[in-house]
Amino acid sequence: MAGALAVTGASVASAGQTGQVDTFAAEAQRTLHGLTLEEKVGQLFVTWVNGKSADEVNAKNQADFGVDTPAQVIEKYHLGGVIYFNNDSRDNFDDPVQVAKLSNGLQQAATRSGARIPLQIATDQEGGTVTRMGAPATEFSGAMAISAGRSTANATAAATILGKELRAVGINQNFAPDSDVNSNPVNPVIGIRSFSGQPGLASQFVTAEVKGYQDGHRLSQTVSATAKHFPGHGAAPTDSHTGLPRIDSTEEHWRETDVPPFKAAIRAGIDSIMTAHIQFPSLDPSLEPATLSKPIITGKLRGELGYKGVIVTDSLEMQGVREMHTDAEIPLLALKAGADQLLMPVHLDVAINSVVDAVRKGELSERRIDESVLRILTLKFKRGILFSPYVDPAKVMGQLGTPANLAKAQEVADRSITLLRNDGGVLPLKQKPASALITGWGVSTTAQLAARFTAHGTPATALQTGQAPSDALIAQAVAAAQGKDVIVVLTNNIRLFPLQLKLLNALNATGKPVVAVAAAIPYDAGYDETVKTWLASYGYITPSVEALAKVVLGEVAPQGKLPVDVPVGADLTKVKYPFGHGLSW
Template structure:
């Protein structure tokens, strides 16, 4: 990238602005965001749930933000989002919500990862979203990982590599930049980098065999972007710097050794792993110096503004070279050109007809149903009878991201069973005496979300199994490792998210209307290894 580009003659301030992606609060551009665009010409923005009502509002917001950039004389913005599918999705209403990674891992076909990513990408692009911070290609090989878990396809690096590369192809076929994350790997951490700095002590041979393999595949697949992890790996950088700030990791390993020449974006610098030790100002300087092209600061205007000024001051003082700024800017502008960001949004009336279509919903449903995994069925407890009385015990914890779907009354497992003609009573686990009068029910379905983190889920499941061992079936609606906490249950069904699509599929499987074809995408135990299915092996 030595050839002179016209943007290399821009002012330093304008160049630096393009290296930042900033978030904001609200459904419309705030005065602070308007100032960041007008005064600094920032490179992009990111949507969180706080910015999203529904598809129509997002379409309008994207148009407003791009109008602000155009009025300021700046290049079009990257508009980014974390739309991984499943449990990590900022945009739900009015679009086709796809299954998440572990569900696709259970379905086990690259075609599923590619098709769901393509459809998701096509709908995002219609709404003016041009960069998806997905897929997550961390290898889920630590049961204690608090932040990756079902965001990973599998605990096998080969599976993650294959499905991750397929997803990259799907997103980019839709002209949305795929952003694989979190380099060089966040799957084997027991610490959430939102709250502290994880340290991985693996040697280089192990990292090559597991963590780095999916990233090599994504690079070969031509991923537009790679997001760094706030993770310390002494085998790669003995200094103790987080990978996001490490020249050895970004420039040495990713650029020189792995040969990646696309855009590198940081994870958010307001996460505690960076914010508490460095702050976004020094974090931004260090990240850019290390080789990152774009810096993500998701929340606080004062920190965003300070980071912009800090990077400019660092260049002026010689602590950061303008050549490094030009190099990053080159990659950013070439990607913007490739994505044709100056293409105007279609009118909402046309967009509305192109998103959330019946064909797209059918594809999402097909892959969600393909993920349903029958892990145990001792005593032939499944399928359950429609006519017999059934108690469904619902988890105490309802994730905020899906609360509106769950609490509306039409998004729980019990509601889907009832819709299919089952005789159901549904109770919240944290209600009064949820296990009262168990003798009145012929069938008991215990639903758990993440029982290792929520003791009441574990205790209720174990007690139901103890009191009614020959009538109790467990359904995991997130973490399949829940089986380890109530191992004596005789029947166990795993779906990998508690979105309505997965719950509808689980209801069909419980009633025998759907034959579970999914296979475990990770090892639960020696008895239930990777690839296990009671339907196939029982």
């Protein structure tokens, strides 16, 4: 490692005292002085890499970056960071030991590059539906499920565990917690990723999770948290992955609703804040996406809110940021707006060269580049990345998915299940059912819930009918319900897939006890008047499914309270189940 990065144990210890910020800043300043322009610009960028080991030859790397291996991507561009994914096109996760070795290999490549600066290695581990590293790591419920349990202590515990497990495999930055206030029930991209539709509750849980991710006497067990998506994505009517949402809230409404969780995150010492690709005319009449808006990023976030940490863009390959500008223009506009880290540009080579060329032509000052690099380096010192970039693969399996961690995840999920309606008194069941039908949405979720029922002593049959059940599937479900003691119907987004109501009506007409479950967004319950018993689980990861089984079978009483208002179907002016509602027995 470069001499400038040789941080001694004494300096780390002193940094933990009153001179912490000054010590990190001084170390960062010394490191900055040794970098070329190209190396400085490389530190601004965070990209994906293709492969599960640093030296894996993957054809996608050649197509994306003009080199063969992930390590070569790091060395070629002097990158400041990478981000891991677990999807079909970009899959970096196989098992925890493999991930740890990948991280070590990429860190070695970073210290071989010209900059010789270890990487921020990031991922999106929000919990719930946004989980990149699954079992055998500990899987936690998502934000809205956690806040439904109303325990900020559990939120802190969940973030602490997630952070330690991420750091154990070499991931040192988590793009969480989602700090949006889901004020729009038809928001297609935030929903249960948000803690609440109320800014006060959202702020409490954002604070709790930031504390869990970042606080701790051992820097090697903490990760940088990231509050997202500033100035607030909760009211968006469309998905910024596929379009450019426009939010027409007044500036006053923005201050009252969207700002508080970000203020809370800043007070809690959040390491980084992610921008949103949204138009917000009351904050910037030019209609530039917030990511590229100087009035929003520099004016509001830096100036008004006084944020001094790292600002990272949301992915620059998303359509929301690409509708108005070319891929060469976007990085320059983001830097001019006040962003520090540029996440996932479509063409990394084009993006980096556009910034370097702009500095050489005088369009962008090197001093402006230095400001962002200093923030990034300071964060890397603060989080222990520059003096502790490596992990021990031999110790990983003893740190992930421990019995204590799994028990805490189940405890959190058990508190989340919310009983919204119980007019017929179906729950608690008068006696343990001898058989059950689990039907509705979700191939794996219906099967998993049926397996959990069976494990708890009630043999269950799974019959998934999808989000748009055909008449034939509905008839099959009605036939399967015959002879069953209880029917559980899982729903997912009735607003967009109303045929699920037809399934509910048909099963309710059988006269059998029917329990409907909003398996994702709780707003589904507002669309139905037929079924007398409704639960909300706010997600369908393993602990949530187990908690759901225990509640329906009477082993656990529902404890959850709604973190949002549930309107009357599509009529957003009327509330059917208000914030804080939740029945029990």
